[in-house]
Amino acid sequence: MAASLSIVLCMLALINQVVSIRRLAARPSELKATLPQLVLKIFPRTDIERLVFVALVVTVALCEELIYRGFVQRVFQDAAGEFVAAGIFISAVFFSIAHVYQGRRGLISTFVVGALFATIRWWSGSIVPSACAHFVADLTVGLLAPNRLRAALERSATGGDTQPV
DSSP states (O other): OHHHHHHHHHHHHHHHHHHHHHHHHTOHHHHTSHHHHHHHHHSOOSHHHHHHHHHHHHHHHHHHIIIIIIIIHHHHHHHHTTOHHHHHHHHHHHHHHTTGGGHHHHHHHHHHHHHHHHHHHHHHSOSHHHHHHHHHHHHHHHHHHHHHHHHHHHHHHHTOOOSOO
């Protein structure tokens, strides 16, 4: 069951990230905001940086899932007894707060993703599906977003078409 859930969640994460990147690239005014500019500065540009980024994403996905779904969720589920939703909700809140740097939209989306991951962790009894999806989501953004956003900014600066390639 964990393997099937992992595949489905990874596909959903991939689709969501690709759609989000395309949506952002189609809005040149939003590309000038702080977060997209930060992305352009810190995300990998060379093959060596991409290799290091993959290692970083593995670490982040595993650590965050162990912390939020493995520890926080379990502590609050145990404390709440039969009220499983408390552990799921509180885990999602903690996960969301850890991503406050993403702004209001990021808080909401990470809360929803956190609640989904926590629900799947509770239902399946495994953090493997959420760790895999977390890895795919972060890797997708790190490898696709910089090129897409730079290309959209260049098109915007030259007055070209603002639709992503």
